[in-house]
Amino acid sequence: MKKITLFSFLLLSNIIFSQTTYNLDWEIGMNGANASLTIDVGDTVIWTWTDSSPHSVRTLPESQETFDSGISSGVGTTFSFTFTEAGINDYQCGVHTTSMFGTITVVSATPTCDDPSNLMSMNLTDDSVDISWTENGTATEWEIEYDPAGFTQGNGTLLVDNDGVIL
């Protein structure tokens, strides 16, 4: 008899996400709204030096995440940082602290995904099984991964269910 192991239930919306790269010019006089962005967790900001003065990009002490590019010069110099935590990141140029500063606000783009519970299987035959679970969030569609016992999660056969009936 073939044993089917039902393994994994994932919200589709939880595995579909994208990352965005933002570009900011970095020169004397860039501050406030011109140097500020609201982005999602996982997004990257690239600062590009657009004048010939020496600059840096560094966070202030209360910033959620911490970075410091060090001081460098040259039009076209870049510094990039990928934000991985939701929060507020005030930053400045370490050389021109009063004329070059901004805020990168990072928000959480991924909805929370509650694990289903009460996973049960019944009526197992050679080629079918009834399964049930309790949805603990607001999902209306589930991805079901299965294969013979011992398969590697991620390599199994996928089914998508949105009405509780799969034939």
Ligand SMILES: [Cu+2]
């Ligand atoms: Cu500067």
